[in-house]
Amino acid sequence: MKFSIITAVRNGEAELERTMRSVLQQTYPSPFEYIVVDGASIDKTLSIAESLIPEFEKRQIVLKLISEPDKGIYDAMNKGIAASSGEIVGMINCGDIYLPDAITETENAFNAGCDLSYGNILIRQGEKKYIKPAKDYIRPTSRGWNHPTQFVSKHIYNNFLYSLDCGIYADLDFFFKVKYGGWRITRIPKVLAEFAFGGVSNQKTLSAMCERMKIRYRVYRKNGFSPFYCFECFGIEVAKFLWS
Numbered sequence: 001m002k003f004s005i006i007t008a009v010r011n012g013e014a015e016l017e018r019t020m021r022s023v024l025q026q027t028y029p030s031p032f033e034y035i036v037v038d039g040a041s042i043d044k045t046l047s048i049a050e051s052l053i054p055e056f057e058k059r060q061i062v063l064k065l066i067s068e069p070d071k072g073i074y075d076a077m078n079k080g081i082a083a084s085s086g087e088i089v090g091m092i093n094c095g096d097i098y099l100p101d102a103i104t105e106t107e108n109a110f111n112a113g114c115d116l117s118y119g120n121i122l123i124r125q126g127e128k129k130y131i132k133p134a135k136d137y138i139r140p141t142s143r144g145w146n147h148p149t150q151f152v153s154k155h156i157y158n159n160f161l162y163s164l165d166c167g168i169y170a171d172l173d174f175f176f177k178v179k180y181g182g183w184r185i186t187r188i189p190k191v192l193a194e195f196a197f198g199g200v201s202n203q204k205t206l207s208a209m210c211e212r213m214k215i216r217y218r219v220y221r222k223n224g225f226s227p228f229y230c231f232e233c234f235g236i237e238v239a240k241f242l243w244s
Helices: 016-024 045-051 053-058 073-083 102-113 167-179 206-222 229-243
Strands: 003-009 033-038 062-067 088-091 116-125 128-132 151-153 185-196
Touching: 003 016, 003 073, 003 102, 016 033, 016 045, 033 045, 033 073, 045 053, 045 062, 053 062, 062 073, 073 088, 073 167, 088 102, 102 116, 102 151, 102 185, 167 206, 206 229
Parallel strands: 003 033, 003 088, 033 062, 116 185
Antiparallel strands: 088 151, 116 128, 116 151
């Protein structure tokens, strides 16, 4: 079973090596490919990626580097998917890391039969950490789903990619399409990745929070969910604000 791992990055010199080394440290014994899609960074991002080429070659991991302007993170992800040759594709963004057994645990899930899998995630902010478990709530929500732990069969991506009109929640829109499209989804009850709390999805200004609520609500409605999901969007933003 061949895996393709994709990291989308732009001006990520401070975090990229940490992310790339987590891919290098995978216990998965078979060769796989790793694609770094750089959005024409103006810092040392590309040179950091290039400096690690010998270590990837030593591990027999094919490292592909793409560096060119893009239309945002999901456009970069789509470019990585187009360049991938694996049967199963995972996304680990710059600043996040895989735990060593992430690919091995995922292979077990796909061997048992699934089209998409996701697992528990460790979320950190400074010294604070907590585990967000993979769940499947009766009412649709993103609260039990963790994108950095998600792996997807390439044949799903051959049907549709990440939409570029859903802002920072294109990954949630994609997940809903899979969930309600009849594809098989498996939850892995183990921590597969670590997510650094921060960035555009967690900015605490009122305007940023309102914009996220609006975009998230639009994704819910686009996928046929009730107008009452406005309360879900509000609740998630409040929880983020209080925890951080």
